[in-house]
Amino acid sequence: MSFENKTLIVYLDGDYRRFKAVADLYQCFDRGDAHILITSFNDQNELRGQIDLLNSNYDFIDERHILTEYYSTTTYNNAIEIEEILKRLNYGHVIVVTSQYHIFRTKMIFKDRFKYNDKFKFVGVHHDTTFIEYASEVVKLGLYLMRNYKFFTKDKLLYSKSKYRTKSRLTYQ
Template sequence: MSYENKTLIVYLDGDYRRFKAVADLYQKFDYGKAHILITSFNDDNELRGTKDLLNPSYDYIDECHILTEYFSTTTYNNAVEIQQILKRLNYGQVIGVTS
């Protein structure tokens, strides 16, 4: 599968308030031209259950444009998992959001 004409906005695990920056970036793209990857979406992540949480606050983000990565437990694992996702999906542009 290739998304070479799309942008992937990577939300690197952290404080849920950082997601506002991700949402602001997403909103700058035409519908369907950007997807969001939430990394380290494990039980310790403050955004756990995000697909339900986002709709009321960020109703302009389509659920089908949110990807989640569950397996990372360290920064190194995070980088490896993101690399694997990028190899499979072939996005044209990647934007990382971190503190």
């Protein structure tokens, strides 16, 4: 299946505050020209606990345009899963939305994985960031630069225990 003329807006899990930017970007497109990919939409996803996607603030988002991915546990895994999705659904453009403090590492990982593919754009969402978030980012950047990042996962691969794992919309596309 090919969506060459469509844009995939990727919400990287990790901070529910990024979703407002995703929704704002979605509104900039004509109806049907953009889809939203929520990664990793497992039981521990912050978006589940903070924002109800079905509330009236997001009525403009067509639920048929929301794809979900459950397998990623790191930014590196996000890139791998998105690569698999793009092999099947071939979007013409991809906008990756992440936090400003996270954008440097995200760009580095995606550019390494996709060999500087020009279909990718990156949006950094600015919000109050804690010292712990910055410190965590420095550690993760160090792990990635040492090429150990791909072995680092969070929460013992929570996606394997997720009750939502088998319900990915990608299986219905």
